[in-house]
Amino acid sequence: MTAARLSLGRIALNGAAMLSLGFILLPLIFVTWLAFFRQEIPSFPPEGYSLRWFSAAAGNKAFVDGFLLSLQVGVLSTLIGLMLGVPASLALVRHRIVLGPALNTFLLLPLVMPGIVLGTATYVFQIETEIATGLPVLGSAGGLVAAHTLIVIPWVVKLVTASLVGFDRTIEEAAQNLGANPWTTFWRITLPSIRPGLVAAGLFSFVTSFGNLEMSLFLVGPGRITLPIAILQYLEWKIDPAVAAASVIQIVLIGAAMIVTDRYVKLSRVV
Amino acid sequence: MARLSIEHLRKTYGEFHAVDDFSIDIADGEFLVLLGPSGCGKTTTLRMVAGFIQPTAGRITIGERDVTNLPPWKRNCGLVFQSYALFPHMSVADNVAFGLEMRRMAPAERAPRVAEALRLVQLSGFDQRYPRQLSGGQQQRVALARALAMQPDVLLLDEPLSNLDAKLRQEVRVEIRDLQRKLGLTTIMVTHDQEEALTMADRLVVMEKGKVRQIGTQRELYEKPADRFVAGFIGRSAFLDGEIAAPGRFRSQGGLEIDCSAPALGPATLALRPERLAIGAQAESCTNRFQARVEHVSYLGALLDIDVRLTEHDRMLLQLPNRQGTVEPKPGDRITIGWAEDAGLVYPRES
Ligand SMILES: Nc1ncnc2c1ncn2[C@@H]1O[C@H](COP(=O)(O)OP(=O)(O)O)[C@@H](O)[C@H]1O
Numbered sequence: 001m002t003a004a005r006l007s008l009g010r011i012a013l014n015g016a017a018m019l020s021l022g023f024i025l026l027p028l029i030f031v032t033w034l035a036f037f038r039q040e041i042p043s044f045p046p047e048g049y050s051l052r053w054f055s056a057a058a059g060n061k062a063f064v065d066g067f068l069l070s071l072q073v074g075v076l077s078t079l080i081g082l083m084l085g086v087p088a089s090l091a092l093v094r095h096r097i098v099l100g101p102a103l104n105t106f107l108l109l110p111l112v113m114p115g116i117v118l119g120t121a122t123y124v125f126q127i128e129t130e131i132a133t134g135l136p137v138l139g140s141a142g143g144l145v146a147a148h149t150l151i152v153i154p155w156v157v158k159l160v161t162a163s164l165v166g167f168d169r170t171i172e173e174a175a176q177n178l179g180a181n182p183w184t185t186f187w188r189i190t191l192p193s194i195r196p197g198l199v200a201a202g203l204f205s206f207v208t209s210f211g212n213l214e215m216s217l218f219l220v221g222p223g224r225i226t227l228p229i230a231i232l233q234y235l236e237w238k239i240d241p242a243v244a245a246a247s248v249i250q251i252v253l254i255g256a257a258m259i260v261t262d263r264y265v266k267l268s269r270v271v
Numbered sequence: 272m273a274r275l276s277i278e279h280l281r282k283t284y285g286e287f288h289a290v291d292d293f294s295i296d297i298a299d300g301e302f303l304v305l306l307g308p309s310g311c312g313k314t315t316t317l318r319m320v321a322g323f324i325q326p327t328a329g330r331i332t333i334g335e336r337d338v339t340n341l342p343p344w345k346r347n348c349g350l351v352f353q354s355y356a357l358f359p360h361m362s363v364a365d366n367v368a369f370g371l372e373m374r375r376m377a378p379a380e381r382a383p384r385v386a387e388a389l390r391l392v393q394l395s396g397f398d399q400r401y402p403r404q405l406s407g408g409q410q411q412r413v414a415l416a417r418a419l420a421m422q423p424d425v426l427l428l429d430e431p432l433s434n435l436d437a438k439l440r441q442e443v444r445v446e447i448r449d450l451q452r453k454l455g456l457t458t459i460m461v462t463h464d465q466e467e468a469l470t471m472a473d474r475l476v477v478m479e480k481g482k483v484r485q486i487g488t489q490r491e492l493y494e495k496p497a498d499r500f501v502a503g504f505i506g507r508s509a510f511l512d513g514e515i516a517a518p519g520r521f522r523s524q525g526g527l528e529i530d531c532s533a534p535a536l537g538p539a540t541l542a543l544r545p546e547r548l549a550i551g552a553q554a555e556s557c558t559n560r561f562q563a564r565v566e567h568v569s570y571l572g573a574l575l576d577i578d579v580r581l582t583e584h585d586r587m588l589l590q591l592p593n594r595q596g597t598v599e600p601k602p603g604d605r606i607t608i609g610w611a612e613d614a615g616l617v618y619p620r621e622s
């Protein structure tokens with residue numbers, strides 16, 4: 001009786017898991033399929049298959065420029081996010097700072113803030129900064145990186161504090177006992193010990209920045225748009241599988257990055 | 272290797288005295304053990320020497336150097352942590368080489384030193400393993416090798432054997448002691464294990480509640496405990512409460528008049544080592560001789576522990592070697608026990 005009910009439960013659980021996996025994968029599968037259609041209008045069934053939309057996407061200047069800008073912004077905001085987020089996490093975990101828990105929540109806030117709200121807020125802020133300082137902030141690459149750093153910090157803080165909480169500090173003392181000053185101890189002992197957390201933080205930060213649309217919409221300037229915006233603008237004029245091809249390239253790149261990363265640190269263990 | 276001198280060392284946390292006025296001179300090559308119950312301030316003392324805790328007052332000198340205000344990385348003390356604290360992301364060889372690397376020693380020079388340190392702890396051939404691939408005992412040896420490789424002025428061991436199983440502990444005890452002698456290392460070890468302390472130390476410091484109770488060799492601590500706490504902590508003692516009514520005469524609560532060699536007056540405690548008590552015919556020649564009733568007998572193999580009652584208020588513990596032909600007393604038996612005048616040690620009463 002119990003065994004039968006158990007296995008029934010198992011089947012139901014597996015079924016539910018398959019269903020949600022399918023729900024997640026279905027759009028990806030359709031986009032990938034679509035990218036290989038020959039005809040211009042995405043209609044079913046396909047009239048034939050070709051790779052022409054991939055070359056079209058690769059030859060589209062807006063896509064290529066957008067890809068390069070997204071790459072730059074992603075890398076820069078990830079690096080800056082790590083440089084700010086790691087010390088912040090250290091302070092939060094290791095020192096009793098005033099309003100520590102409140103500060104922690106505050107740093108995670110951009111994660112739950114709707115993109116439109118965040119975009120409006122940074123837009124207004126950057127305009128005010130421009131007025132106050134006279135520097136060209138809005139629409140500049142620097143302004144974009146600054147804003148992306150904001151949405152990247154929650155990931156860094158979340159993942160790095162998690163790694164630091166379980167970290168045995170006596171190995172830092174051991175290093176100092178062996179003659180390492182605090183700076184050397186940090187680079188040689190602390191950072192390598194939380195490497196899985198750092199790698200995961202870097203990856204999630206980059207993906208978050210690379211895929212961001214809503215906030216970026218408020219902040220880009222003419223002739224300087226990110227890949228998601230380039231795709232959106234393209235879609236306003238025509239719908240052909242070139243967009244699907246561009247998406248497939250993105251999916252493959254991000255997937256490859258995750259697989260490579262997973263070889264060095266088990267992401268499933270960190271996140 | 273160097274002398275180590277600690278003068279009036281003190282650490283307070285608010286009102287709480289974790290270590291209170293600790294002073295000692297440790298000779299070059301001496302093996303000193305800090306012994307005391309958990310929470311008595313042993314680790315705090317050791318960590319002040321290593322530089323991880325800033326003393327509230329006092330001075331620490333290693334060799335000719337006053338290190339009191341030096342950070343840990345400038346002290347050249349080799350500390351072996353209770354948890355070993357190996358670097359998990361480094362191989363055994365890199366762990367051991369770390370201290371040398373910090374001194375900017377060239378890799379070519381480091382290699383033989385690492386090999387030598389690993390040979391000393393009998394771990395040659397393990398250099399490319401990672402800490403997680405080693406047993407607890409092997410990790411402990413790596414921690415020791417890592418401390419030895421940097422040729423520290425003093426070696427500090429914080430309960431180094433407490434995470435090993437009983438059999439291994441016995442072996443490693445002897446190994447550490449041999450190594451320490453061979454290298455002539457000035458060493459402080461912390462432990463709460465009395466047997467470990469007694470087998471390894473040249474000299475011991477007995478601590479309690481942050482205070483030094485006594486400093487001395489094993490024999491001094493056992494034969495002449497400085498106070499009631501030490502008498503009960505090092506080896507076993509049976510205690511009788513009472514008072515010294517006149518010099519040389521102790522009166523127990525139960526009214527027994529006992530000869531002793533004590534000048535002090537007032538409330539006092541008489542301590543006796545259980546194996547120094549005589550029983551039956553052997554008690555005839557003792558100055559102090561009393562009738563007692565056997566209450567409980569524990570058969571411990573080589574020894575018999577016998578609880579006896581002298582009066583309503585006075586109890587005593589005897590230890591008899593289990594020789595061939597020893598007649599085992601039974602609960603309820605009436606026996607004569609006795610002890611020499613100088614077998615009893617008298618201390619002022621402690622609350
Ligand atoms: N940072 C601290 N703040 C307050 N009390 C402390 C601190 N560190 C240690 N103590 C107290 O000091 C006493 C001695 O601790 P310790 O030296 O670790 O004892 P042990 O002899 O067991 O090694 C303990 O009662 C401990 O609770």
Ligand SMILES: [Mg+2]
Nearest residue numbers: 310313314315
């Ligand atoms: Mg301790």
